[in-house]
Amino acid sequence: xxxxxxxxxxxxxxxxxxxxxxxxxxxxxxxxxxxxxxxxxxxxxxxxxxxxxxxxxxxxxxxxxxxxxxxxxxxxxxxxxxxxxxxxxxxxxxxxxxxxxxxxxxxxxxxxxxxxxxxxxxxxxxxxxxxxxxxxxxxxxxxxxxxxxxxxxxxxxxxxxxxxxxxxxxxxxxxxxxxxxxxxxxxxxxxxxxxxxxxxxxxxxxxxxxxxxxxxxxxxxxxxxxxxxxxxxxxxxxxx
Amino acid sequence: xxxxxxxxxxxxxxxxxxxxxxxxxxxxxxxxxxxxxxxxxxxxxxxxxxxxxxxxxxxxxxxxxxxxxxxxxxxxxxxxxxxxxxxxxxxxxxxxxxxxxxxxxxxxxxxxxxxxxxxxxxxxxxxxxxxxxxxxxxxxxxxxxxxxxxxxxxxxxxxxxxxxxxxxxxxxxxxxxxxxxxxxxxxxxxxxxxxxxxxxxxxxxxxxxxxxxxxxxxxxxxxxxxxxxxxxxxxxxxxxxxxxxxxxxxxxxxxxxxxxxxxxxxxxxxxxxxxxxxxxxxxxxxxxxxxxxxxxxxxxxxxxxxxxxxxxxxxxxxxxxxxxxxxxxxxxxxxxxxxxxxxxxxxxxxxxxxxxxxxxxxxxxxxxxxxxxxxxxxxxxxxxxxxxxxxxxxxxxxxxxxxxxxxxxxxxxxxxxxxxxxxxxxxxxxxxxxxxxxxxxxxxxxxxxxxxxxxxxxxxxxxxxxxxxxxxxxxxxxxxxxxxxxxxxxxxxxxxxxxxxxxxxxxxxxxxxxxxxxxxxxxxxxxxxxxxxxxxxxxxxxxxxxxxx
Ligand SMILES: Cc1cc2nc3c(=O)[nH]c(=O)nc-3n(C[C@H](O)[C@H](O)[C@H](O)COP(=O)(O)O)c2cc1C
Ligand code: SF4
Ligand code: SF4
Ligand code: FES
Numbered sequence: 001x002x003x004x005x006x007x008x009x010x011x012x013x014x015x016x017x018x019x020x021x022x023x024x025x026x027x028x029x030x031x032x033x034x035x036x037x038x039x040x041x042x043x044x045x046x047x048x049x050x051x052x053x054x055x056x057x058x059x060x061x062x063x064x065x066x067x068x069x070x071x072x073x074x075x076x077x078x079x080x081x082x083x084x085x086x087x088x089x090x091x092x093x094x095x096x097x098x099x100x101x102x103x104x105x106x107x108x109x110x111x112x113x114x115x116x117x118x119x120x121x122x123x124x125x126x127x128x129x130x131x132x133x134x135x136x137x138x139x140x141x142x143x144x145x146x147x148x149x150x151x152x153x154x155x156x157x158x159x160x161x162x163x164x165x166x167x168x169x170x171x172x173x174x175x176x177x178x179x180x181x182x183x184x185x186x187x188x189x190x191x192x193x194x195x196x197x198x199x200x201x202x203x204x205x206x207x208x209x210x211x212x213x214x215x216x217x218x219x220x221x222x223x224x225x226x227x228x229x230x231x232x233x234x235x236x237x238x239x240x
Numbered sequence: 241x242x243x244x245x246x247x248x249x250x251x252x253x254x255x256x257x258x259x260x261x262x263x264x265x266x267x268x269x270x271x272x273x274x275x276x277x278x279x280x281x282x283x284x285x286x287x288x289x290x291x292x293x294x295x296x297x298x299x300x301x302x303x304x305x306x307x308x309x310x311x312x313x314x315x316x317x318x319x320x321x322x323x324x325x326x327x328x329x330x331x332x333x334x335x336x337x338x339x340x341x342x343x344x345x346x347x348x349x350x351x352x353x354x355x356x357x358x359x360x361x362x363x364x365x366x367x368x369x370x371x372x373x374x375x376x377x378x379x380x381x382x383x384x385x386x387x388x389x390x391x392x393x394x395x396x397x398x399x400x401x402x403x404x405x406x407x408x409x410x411x412x413x414x415x416x417x418x419x420x421x422x423x424x425x426x427x428x429x430x431x432x433x434x435x436x437x438x439x440x441x442x443x444x445x446x447x448x449x450x451x452x453x454x455x456x457x458x459x460x461x462x463x464x465x466x467x468x469x470x471x472x473x474x475x476x477x478x479x480x481x482x483x484x485x486x487x488x489x490x491x492x493x494x495x496x497x498x499x500x501x502x503x504x505x506x507x508x509x510x511x512x513x514x515x516x517x518x519x520x521x522x523x524x525x526x527x528x529x530x531x532x533x534x535x536x537x538x539x540x541x542x543x544x545x546x547x548x549x550x551x552x553x554x555x556x557x558x559x560x561x562x563x564x565x566x567x568x569x570x571x572x573x574x575x576x577x578x579x580x581x582x583x584x585x586x587x588x589x590x591x592x593x594x595x596x597x598x599x600x601x602x603x604x605x606x607x608x609x610x611x612x613x614x615x616x617x618x619x620x621x622x623x624x625x626x627x628x629x630x631x632x633x634x635x636x637x638x639x640x641x642x643x644x645x646x647x648x649x650x651x652x653x654x655x656x657x658x659x660x661x662x663x664x665x666x667x668x669x670x671x672x673x674x675x676x677x678x679x680x681x682x683x684x685x686x687x688x689x690x691x692x693x694x695x696x697x698x699x700x701x702x703x704x705x706x707x708x709x710x711x712x713x714x715x716x717x718x719x720x721x722x723x724x725x726x727x728x729x730x731x732x733x734x735x736x737x738x739x740x741x742x743x744x745x746x747x748x749x750x751x752x753x754x755x756x757x758x759x760x761x762x763x764x765x766x767x768x769x770x771x772x773x774x775x776x777x778x779x780x781x782x783x784x785x786x787x788x789x
Contacts, residue, residue, distance in 0.1 A: 050546035051700045053741045065740060070546045092737050096706040130710050130730070155699065174541065174699070177524065179709045181699035 011077035026068035026079055027055055037081050038090055038119055041156040042069040043206055043226075045233040046165060052156060054090050054119070057081050065089075091125045099130040100179065101137065102151040108210040109222035115208035116154060133179070140185075142192030145215055146204050148183070153211035155181055159203035166232060171197040183211075202228070241501045241508050243387050246378060249500075253379035260298035262338050263317040264288075266326075267367060268301035269453045270446070270485055271308035271607070276328070277301075280312045283328035287335040297338060300376075303454015305367035306358070308607040310348060315367070316341070322348040353623040354605045359586070361594050362570040363610045366454035371489045374496035377457040383502050385576035386461050390468055390508045393576075398469040399425050402572070404580035406592035411437055411528075411565030412643065412670050413745070414591070414658040420562060423552040424470040427560040432472035434463050434514075435556065435563040437533060438479035438486070441525035442641030443692060445672040447596040448566035450608050452479065452486035455570070456493035460516060462569030464503060465576060467514040470562050474515050478533050481520040490518055525642075525696035529744050530563045532698065543698040544744035565670065567596055587613030591657035595668070601638075601675040604629045611656070618652040621675055632677040636760070640669025642689045642696075643749035645756030646682060665756040667749070681776040682761040683768055686754045687715040693750035704747025707738040711754065718768045719777060728765060732758065 007022040013035050020029040025048070030037050040052040048069040056065040060078035065086065068079075080086075097103070097116065105111050137150035160172040160183065171194050175184045185191040204212040205224045213222040257263070266272075266281040281301050288297045305313045310324035316338065323334070323345045330345050337343040350356075360366070369376040377383070389398055403418030424432060436459060440448040452459060463475050479487055494516055497503040505513045519537050521527050527542040534556050536542035555561025571593060575583045584592050591613040597620070600606050604626030611620060617637055621627070628634050636646040645666030647654070654660045658668050676685065694708035714731045717723040735751035735758075742748045758765060768774050 049700070050743055051702070053701050053703055053743065056741055067546060067743075072548075089737060089741050092733075093702050093741065096702055096710065099710070100706045131713065133706075133709070154702075155705070157700075176699070177526075178695055178697040178699050178705055181705065 009073045009075045009077075011073055011075070011079060013079045014081055020073040022073065024073055026057060026059075026066070026071050026073060026077075029073055030068065030079075030081060035081060037068050038123060039069060040115060040119065040154065040208055041158065043158050043162075043229065045229040046158060046161040046206075049157060049161070052154075053093055056086060056089065058083060058086060087123065091123055092130075094120050094123060094125050095128045095130055097154050098125075098128050099132050101133070101135060101153065103209070107219055108152065109213045109217045109219060110152075110210035110224075111220040113220070113223040114210060117209075135179070137182075140191050141215070142190035143194075143197070143199075143215075144192065145199060146191065146201065147213050147215055148185075148191060149211055149213070150182060151211075152209045153183055154209055155183065156208060157183075158206040158208065159183060159212060162202045162206045162229070166229070167198060167200050167202050169196050169198050169200075172203060241387060243384070243391065246383060246387055249375055250379040250381075253375040257298065257379070259295070261296045262298065264297060264299045264334070264338075265302040265305075265315045265317055265367065266299065267303065267305050267311060267313045269304035269450055270483075271304065271450075272311035272313055273485065275311050277312035279328045280314065280326050280331065283331035284314070284334060287331045291335055293335065293338075297335070300370045301372070302368060303366045303371050304363070304450040304608050306363070306608045307348065307354065307605060309605065310607075313348070313367075317368075320350070322350050324348040352626075354609070354626065357615075357619065357624050358610050359594050359612045360610050361574050361583075361586075362451060362458075362567055362596050363454070363608070364574070365458065366450065366608075369455065371454055371456055372492050374457060374493065374500065377455070381577060382457055382573075383461055383497075385573035386464050386468075386502060387508055389465050389576055390510050390512055395425060395469045395471060398465065398576070401575065401580050402469070405575045405583040406580075406587075406590075407568065407571055407575065407583065408591065408658065409565055410567035410571075410595065410670065412640070412667065414668060417564065417568055420552055420564070421466065421470055423550075424472075424560050424562045427553065429471065431474075431557075431559045432470060433556045433559055433561040434467045434470065434472045434475040435530075435533070435537070435551075435561060436463055436475070436477040436566060436569055437528060437530065437563055438477055438483075438566045439521050439528035439533060440480060440483075440566075440670065441523070441528045441696070442643075442670055442672045444598060444600050444674055445641060445670055446598050447608065447671040449483050449486050451566050451570050451596070452483065453489055456486070456489045457497065458573060459566055459569045460490075460493055460497055460503065462572035463516060464507070464514050465572050466562055466564065466569065468507075468512050470560075472562065473513055474517070476517050476519050476537055476556075478519045478521055478527075478537060480523055482523055487518060487520065494518070524698070525692070526698045526744070526746055529746060531744070533563070534561065543700045544746075546743060567671070588655060588657045590659055591668075595656065595671060597671045597673045599625055599673050599675070601673075602628055602632065602677040602680075603675045613657050614655045616653050616655055617647060620656065620673070621652070625675065628675070628677050632679065634675070635678050635680055636676045636682065636685075638666075638674040638676065638685070638753070639672065640667035640749075640752070641672040642692045643667060643745065643752055644669045644672070645752045646676075646685065646760065647756070648760040650760075665752065665759060667752070679776060679779075681719070681774055681780070682757045682764045683715065683719055683774070684777065684780075686757045687712070687719055689753040690715055690750070693746065697746060697750075698744075701741075701743040701747060703738045704742040704744075704750065707734050707742075708747070708750050710734055711738070711751070715754070718765065719774075721768060721773055721777075723769045725769060728769060 055068040408414040
């Protein structure tokens with residue numbers, strides 16, 4: 001079988017001219033060229049969902065902001081990944097996440113290894129200027145090896161997607177609406193009772209925060225290993 | 241089915257109806273039904289039978305007549321009479337005096353602006369035909385457009401007709417319908433779908449429900465014409481489970497149309513086949529958003545996904561999908577029958593045709609109305625609506641539900657069209673129109689809509705999920721008299737953030753009620769945060785305290 005020829009598009013990102021395959025997103029190209037765009041819900045190897053809104057960029061001639069993770073490149077596109085306005089929006093979105101649940105880094109298992117925390121540092125978020133909501137959410141420690149602490153969950157759905165798309169178990173999903181949303185295992189049963197969970201731990205490794213962790217880890221001890229994801233993706237693509 | 245067969249059915253039906261001297265139409269749409277219209281119909285039927293007049297008086301249940309607040313409504317078509325608030329006990333009086341036309345019942349004057357200022361296209365059969373009988377629809381030109389389209393027109397001709405008509409989507413955003421059809425039709429020969437969006441989740445809106453209950457065949461006909469034009473083989477009607485009567489009438493209508501070969505395989509002996517199925521929505525507002533609706537039909541969680549790709553390119557099960565609103569489809573058959581020029585002559589330069597509104601709140605006449613685009617808000621409220629009752633002062637009108645804005649007195653002469661409403665900070669929306677008088681606190685109104693958006697947010701994207709909750713908390717603080725100027729600034733900042741960074745239309749438009757009330761009624765916000773307090777809120781608090789005592 002002959003493959004269709006790959007078409008190349010040229011565009012500029014922050015004034016830099018870059019080339020891209022037509023099936024790439026703005027985020028793909030930016031990463032290839034070591035141009036930083038903040039992301040939380042995106043993880044290479046999983047379907048992009050455009051949910052966290054941190055990757056919003058400005059594209060000249062388009063009057064709304066576009067999520068880089070799901071926006072395809074186009075010929076002659078002029079992208080700005082940073083501006084006073086976007087940076088302010090990004091910090092606010094991060095702040096909204098910190099205010100939504102209980103992110104007390106100093107007592108968290110992923111302190112020092114957390115995507116949310118490191119983004120806040122990187123984007124210069126100095127304080128949270130929205131009132132904290134302080135919900136009281138449960139911790140489910142029923143699984144023999146893992147724990148889910150809903151107080152740390154940012155609802156990025158990486159766990160849901162890795163479990164469904166890579167492991168093929170679809171143990172995780174999201175229930176309810178608005179701020180009442182919660183990640184659940186099976187039909188909102190305790191994780192330890194889940195019949196579909198294979199115990200592979202992929203969800204724990206892709207989780208950006210301390211919401212999913214391994215048992216037996218103390219404060220700041222839970223760092224995540226995600227090397228398997230690009231490897232598995234590559235192997236599957238090769239087989240296709 | 242040929243055009244001659246159709247004519248025969250229509251003629252037979254007309255002859256059959258002509259045999260009756262009197263046609264008594266009882267509205268049995270949801271509004272009147274909730275005040276016992278079915279019992280009224282049964283009582284009249286019984287009286288007619290007992291009086292031995294079954295051969296002279298035809299009693300039929302029909303769809304919405306518009307003036308829902310005066311229901312149950314009964315019209316005696318042949319005498320041009322309309323009766324309001326009819327009870328089963330009134331049946332004998334109605335039947336006894338039917339020949340003289342002198343019934344001593346509450347008459348409803350039809351020579352008033354409420355009826356005379358309306359122009360009916362979508363609702364032309366509403367309140368006249370029996371929605372459960374396809375023959376009644378056919379005898380009123382029903383399915384003529386479909387049969388003509390299939391037997392005499394090519395799909396590109398129909399798409400061109402829709403483009404020329406200038407019809408725009410009635411689901412809220414006003415996207416040009418012809419353009420959407422053209423996009424789907426150009427995707428080549430493959431599996432495609434047509435979806436009718438009947439989720440109608442705006443609080444207070446019941447336009448689509450009325451159309452489906454009163455004239456379901458019109459929507460099916462529109463969908464079938466659309467399917468023929470874009471090359472689709474299957475269709476879905478996504479309707480809220482809270483609309484049992486609409487679902488019942490739709491189910492009946494689909495069966496009847498299939499029996500006559502107007503839906504199903506090889507319609508009109510052509511190669512065109514089209515099958516329609518009903519899917520029930522569980523009542524989430526966000527499932528009216530097209531990508532969430534598609535996910536819901538696919539059996540997934542009803543959450544929006546980023547567009548592009550648009551459903552026209554990649555929709556249901558990744559196939560090109562045409563999705564239109566109920567009212568949009570309801571306009572299709574008349575356009576095919578009467579031509580694009582006829583339709584384009586109604587309305588304004590950029591907004592063609594008519595719009596159905598559910599007029600509610602503090603106006604004398606509430607109910608369902610259909611008006612030509614370009615009519616002013618003042619005409620709707622003060623003429624058709626009959627003005628504000630109880631000698632109160634007009635304050636604002638809210639269009640577009642939780643995604644729309646509050647429009648003050650100074651903009652009442654704005655024409656009702658997509659662009660003009662957007663210019664003053666509101667939207668056309670799907671047709672909710674709530675009138676408020678001086679007894680409404682605008683901060684309270686903004687809070688109500690924000691509460692709705694916060695609890696209906698799907699929770700997928702951060703700004704909408706948590707931003708609406710933060711805004712609601714501030715609005716609660718304001719109405720409780722505990723807020724400061726800093727809170728107001730934070731509220732404005734959040735409006736800007738949520739509008740510009742949310743994933744779907746729900747979040748992007750959720751700030752609208754707050755933005756417009758801040759713009760037009762800033763003094764009311766100021767009153768709440770200064771020591772003075774809001775006199776309206778105080779009065780409400782006092783009266784509700786009285787009630788609870
Ligand atoms: C939160 C949200 C709710 C919506 N609800 C409805 C609805 O109830 N009915 C509807 O027809 N369109 C609704 N829409 C608009 C649809 O996404 C879509 O634009 C429409 O069905 C297209 O049909 P039209 O072009 O005929 O208007 C909604 C959009 C959003 C963002
Ligand atoms: S548990 Fe972790 S991976 Fe899953 S949604 Fe929450 S933050 Fe994301
Ligand atoms: S804007 Fe609101 S409703 Fe729309 S995707 Fe985001 S959270 Fe869901
Ligand atoms: S990374 Fe694009 S929206 Fe989250």
